[in-house]
Each structure stands twice: as C-alpha cells, then as structure tokens.
Amino acid sequence: MINGRPYVGRFAPSPTGRLHLGSMVAAVASYLDAKVHGGRWLVRIEDLDPTREVKGVSSDILRTLESFGLGWDGPVVYQSTRHEKYREALDSLMISGLAFGCACTRKTLAKADGSRVYPGFCRSGLPKGTAPRSWRFKMPRGVSLSWHDRVVGRQSYSPDSVGDVTLLRADGHWAYHLAVVVDDADQEVTDIVRGADLISSTAAHVGIQRALGIPKPKYAHVPLVLNAEGQKLSKQTLARPVEIKDSREVLSMVFKHLSLPEDMSSHPRDMMSSAIKHWGKKWKEEDE
Numbered sequence: 669m670i671n672g673r674p675y676v677g678r679f680a681p682s683p684t685g686r687l688h689l690g691s692m693v694a695a696v697a698s699y700l701d702a703k704v705h706g707g708r709w710l711v712r713i714e715d716l717d718p719t720r721e722v723k724g725v726s727s728d729i730l731r732t733l734e735s736f737g738l739g740w741d742g743p744v745v746y747q748s749t750r751h752e753k754y755r756e757a758l759d760s761l762m763i764s765g766l767a768f769g770c771a772c773t774r775k776t777l778a779k780a781d782g783s784r785v786y787p788g789f790c791r792s793g794l795p796k797g798t799a800p801r802s803w804r805f806k807m808p809r810g811v812s813l814s815w816h817d818r819v820v821g822r823q824s825y826s827p828d829s830v831g832d833v834t835l836l837r838a839d840g841h842w843a844y845h846l847a848v849v850v851d852d853a854d855q856e857v858t859d860i861v862r863g864a865d866l867i868s869s870t871a872a873h874v875g876i877q878r879a880l881g882i883p884k885p886k887y888a889h890v891p892l893v894l895n896a897e898g899q900k901l902s903k904q905t906l907a908r909p910v911e912i913k914d915s916r917e918v919l920s921m922v923f924k925h926l927s928l929p930e931d932m933s934s935h936p937r938d939m940m941s942s943a944i945k946h947w948g949k950k951w952k953e954e955d956e
C-alpha cells in the first residue's frame with residue numbers, strides 16, 4: 669500500500685520501434701518494483717502518433733515482454749483509444765485558465781533563442797483573429813515543481829526552466845505530457861519507475877497533476893543505458909532491438925545494469941523471480 673492506495677506500476681512503451689536494452693531496463697525495473705511491493709504491473713502502449721508508429725511493433729513489444737517473463741496484469745491500454753479522456757482534461761484546463769492557444773510555428777520558436785523551453789510568446793493571449801495552432805499548459809509561476817525521487821533523491825525545478833509544455837500539438841495529436849498524466853491517474857498508478865532521461869518531463873507532469881487535482885505518484889528514475897559514445901540508447905542512436913532467443917543474456921545485462929546479481933538460470937521466468945528478491949533488498953524503501 670502506498671498512502672493507503674494499493675501499489676500499481678506500469679511500463680508504457682511507444683510503438684515507434686522494437687524494445688532495446690534501454691527500454692528493457694525500464695520494463696524490468698518497473699516490473700520488479702511492482703512485484704516486490706505485491707502490486708499490479710500494467711502495460712500501456714503510447715500510440716498517439718500514427719505517423720511515427722511502426723506496423724506490427726505493438727504486438728512485437730508484447731510478445732517480447734512475455735518471453736522475458738514479464739507478464740502484465742489486466743488488459744493492455746492503447747492511448748489511441750482514449751482521445752475523449754485527453755479532450756476532457758484539456759477542456760478542464762481551459763476552463764480554469766491553465767491552457768492557452770499558441771500560434772507559434774516551429775520556425776518562430778527556433779528563432780527565439782535556441783532554448784528548448786517555450787519563450788511564452790502566446791501566454792497572455794493571441795491577437796484577435798489569430799487561430800491557435802497548438803495548445804499549451806500555462807505552467808503556474810512562483811511554485812516549485814518538486815518530488816522525492818526514490819533513486820536520485822529530492823528533485824526541484826523552477827516553472828521557468830520547464831516552461832509551458834504542449835498539450836495538443838499543431839499536427840492535431842495529443843502531446844505526451846498530457847496523455848501520460850491523464851492515463852496514470854485513470855489507471856490509478858501509484859509508482860512510476862522509468863529511465864532518468866524523463867526526469868525533466870516529470871517536472872512538467874507534477875505541474876499538470878497539480879492543475880488537474882490529480883494525486884502525485886511516487887517516482888524512481890533508474891540510470892540510463894548508454895552506448896560506447898555515451899549516448900542514451902534509442903531509435904535515434906540506432907540501438908539494436910533485443911531478440912527473444914537471447915532473453916537470458918539480455919536479462920543478465922539488464923540485471924547487471926540495475927546492480928542485481930546476474931545469475932543465468934534455465935528460464936527467464938525463474939531469473940525474474942530470483943531478481944525480485946534482490947530488488948527487494950536493494951531498492952525497496954525502508955520507510956513504507
């Protein structure tokens with residue numbers, strides 16, 4: 669139980685490519701953490717952008733998880749079926765004045781100052797007759813976006829460093845930040861265990877959760893797997909997909925990365941059960 673709520677964890681891949689070692693680390697870490705807490709582990713496919721989706725990858729991801737001994741609880745949720753929920757959340761932010769229409773083009777923003785944070789051009793309203801291209805979250809100023817991270821410790825971001833993140837994109841697709849917050853709340857996720865590359869996104873999520881009156885889950889950002897050049901493994905860095913036939917070797921690499929013993933038993937399922945015990949010793953919080 670986490671603050672009186674039963675533990676629910678999740679893994680939420682996008683079907684833009686097959687799972688690689690980096691995504692397996694996030695999957696295994698979130699699975700082990702859910703199991704050691706006696707919780708449920710959900711899988712959600714983040715298929716919001718059909719133009720980036722690779723055909724057949726969703727089922728490949730699920731097949732891979734299963735073969736690695738990562739069985740999920742309950743039905744798999746597909747974000748592509750949840751447009752109404754995101755619409756409701758955006759409407760509620762609009763009504764409370766916490767969303768604004770943005771007319772900036774990519775070009776305008778690129779010229780701004782090269783920073784990745786939105787410069788706030790449309791924050792105080794668009795000129796009459798100007799149609800919004802996208803919708804953004806009006807990140808409240810003067811508050812701290814903070815949380816206690818179970819792996820990296822206390823995190824605190826200023827709203828200025830996060831900026832007014834996109835909720836509905838100019839191409840008509842829902843933005844990751846809105847969808848993920850809405851889904852985690854609807855699925856009653858209490859604990860999010862994922863890669864450290866998402867730490868700054870979490871700051872945005874904390875702001876949106878507060879605006880929507882959603883309880884803040886606990887977060888644990890596990891270390892990223894880097895390639896020989898020190899880059900995060902991703903589709904962009906051409907990370908190699910993991911193969912089901914190599915499941916024992918891959919799991920052993922994942923365990924090593926998570927500082928767990930790399931015992932290679934006969935079956936991935938057995939390797940996972942033995943990893944649960946070690947995870948409990950290493951990562952379970954004393955103060956629960």
Ligand SMILES: [Zn+2]
Nearest residue numbers: 770771772790
């Ligand atoms: Zn704008």
